Amino acid sequence: MTNTFTKEIIHDFVSLFFPNYCRACHGSLVKGEEVICSACMLELPRTNYHEDPENPLFKKLTGRIRINHASAFFHFRKGNKVQELLHTLKYKNQPEIGVMLGRAYGSLINEAFPNLYDFIIPVPLHKSRKRKRGYNQSAEFAKGLSQELAIPYSEEVLERVIATTTQTKKSKLNRWENVNEVFNVNNPTPIRDRNILMVDDVVTTGATLEACGHTLLKNGSNSVGIACIAATQ
Numbered sequence: 294m295t296n297t298f299t300k301e302i303i304h305d306f307v308s309l310f311f312p313n314y315c316r317a318c319h320g321s322l323v324k325g326e327e328v329i330c331s332a333c334m335l336e337l338p339r340t341n342y343h344e345d346p347e348n349p350l351f352k353k354l355t356g357r358i359r360i361n362h363a364s365a366f367f368h369f370r371k372g373n374k375v376q377e378l379l380h381t382l383k384y385k386n387q388p389e390i391g392v393m394l395g396r397a398y399g400s401l402i403n404e405a406f407p408n409l410y411d412f413i414i415p416v417p418l419h420k421s422r423k424r425k426r427g428y429n430q431s432a433e434f435a436k437g438l439s440q441e442l443a444i445p446y447s448e449e450v451l452e453r454v455i456a457t458t459t460q461t462k463k464s465k466l467n468r469w470e471n472v473n474e475v476f477n478v479n480n481p482t483p484i485r486d487r488n489i490l491m492v493d494d495v496v497t498t499g500a501t502l503e504a505c506g507h508t509l510l511k512n513g514s515n516s517v518g519i520a521c522i523a524a525t526q
């Protein structure tokens with residue numbers, strides 16, 4: 294009783310200095326809500342791809358790479374709430390958004406295909422970019438998924454060896470001969486014979502995930518699948 298009371302006082306005190314607000318609508322969070330309010334979570338446009346093995350994202354990628362499943366939590370459209378939220382996650386020093394969404398999506402994935410994966414690999418940032426930003430937003434999503442799926446994730450296994458800029462991204466990644474130059478596996482031991490869930494924040498063409506997947510398979514992973522926060526249509 295006393296303990297709970299003390300905790301509530303501390304909670305209220307901390308809230309004075311670190312207001313507990315929804316990162317999507319900036320409204321106040323009520324007790325039990327964290328990072329994003331329940332109303333926003335209901336309003337964000339879900340794809341429900343996890344319920345449909347033949348979903349548009351899977352169709353887009355299959356044939357280019359051998360994947361067992363591909364899904365994304367939300368639809369990404371220019372100007373929609375998802376785009377705003379991902380921008381905040383990426384550039385406003387709020388990694389907790391990624392963790393929260395990872396936990397929420399993890400519970401859906403766990404229901405749809407339990408035990409399909411045994412290791413999670415986020416699409417890596419080049420180390421210079423990660424140093425600048427302080428964290429990799431996809432790794433934060435991976436962290437939340439890892440907690441919910443109860444399987445490990447690692448930021449150390451796969452590294453991005455070429456720092457692609459927005460302008461060069463397309464031409465570099467779309468050329469098959471250069472794909473193997475972008476990512477590198479440091480240590481293949483943790484991923485050997487593992488069924489890997491690859492995660493990214495937004496998937497557009499899928500070229501990045503395709504390159505990551507080929508690198509993982511080439512280094513001995515048994516299978517790869519994909520879970521992203523959002524997908525463009």
Ligand SMILES: [Zn+2]
Binds near residue numbers: 316
């Ligand atoms: Zn909200």
